Amino acid sequence: MERTSQKRLSREAGIASAGEGASRRGRLDLFKFVPFRLNRLAAEVSMALSSEYEARYGLDIPEWRVLATLGFRKEACSAQYIAQCTRTHKSTISRAVTTLLERELIERVANTDDRREFRLRMTRKGKALYDELVPRLLRREQEILACLSAQERRMLGQLLGKIEQSLDLIQTSEEADAKDAY
Amino acid sequence: MERTSQKRLSREAGIASAGEGASRRGRLDLFKFVPFRLNRLAAEVSMALSSEYEARYGLDIPEWRVLATLGFRKEACSAQYIAQCTRTHKSTISRAVTTLLERELIERVANTDDRREFRLRMTRKGKALYDELVPRLLRREQEILACLSAQERRMLGQLLGKIEQSLDLIQTSEEADAKDAY
């Protein structure tokens, strides 16, 4: 680890005293630029979590997302559904599903109504892994957010929610219903 | 576009009423799980921005990061510095630098003090591109954050800052100095 330039680095980095915007006289301060900060933060947080599901359980992110979706919903659901819901490309989900099937963590049930589609659900083995993994991940999340007060955590959630909503990342049931109705 | 499952999807998604945590009776709600939300949000925001630097200027993210770093700092700096500062792998930076050199958007100056290292700086052409690009990106950022009040934007920045700091993503000058001193 070399310190010299690391030191220089942080000279203007400091703690991004956000709110005042990322620009000053036509220059752009990456450290105050929200898209960059989100990217970096997401990458770092992912890294911090991957030691749980990756190193310990041999799952990668797409595989974890499949399990997370199946674990949260009670009924079996389709690959397509998982892809939309996690906003992950369907080919990525397809590969994750293949791996999980091979490891017998999930299983497929043919859908007689529509033979293109398969319903997926966790096997007993998969559920066991899920039950073991979830508390660990939640603990990690709490560790990461430990620097925030309960109030601040709530605030963060709300702010993220607003941005998600404005980016249409999450559809409220009303919106979905509306679109469905017409 | 299939609506049926999309509709189901949002039933429990709703707007993550954060703060109450992502868990309920041993299940984990991805939509309330901060690591997942950050990932998804970062991906989406990146996508929204890429139309600017990618489609319009043929830059990818690493290349943009190099320019952003060079543009913000007044003096020429090394590839290593850029890598640390943007937390991007050095091989990725190396490739981005190669491309930018070919496009003559940046140039290298040999460092006589240490002949392993090269100082990088923008060419006139690079600076011109930068000056054109930055306002566009800032505008996009504002569009994305338009759903937040000034107060909320400030808050978001502070919250991100706290998490960054706790993850050691940003070193304050004091920390850097301290580590340097010993």
Add this chain to the structure above:
DNA sequence: ATAAGATAGTTGCAAGTGAAACCATTTTGC
């Protein structure tokens, strides 16, 4: 009833990325 279009899911291909090996140079330790 049938052809045209949509949809679920899989797979081949190309591009991007991180890890590790590598080269050249500089620093460290004895």
Add this chain to the structure above:
DNA sequence: GCAAAATGGTTTCACTTGCAACTATCTTAT
């Protein structure tokens, strides 16, 4: 002063991923 370790930067390799093409099935329109 010299061998060993460290550092800046490049390159190779393996892997992941997104896109697009493809198959099979279902829906729609005429």
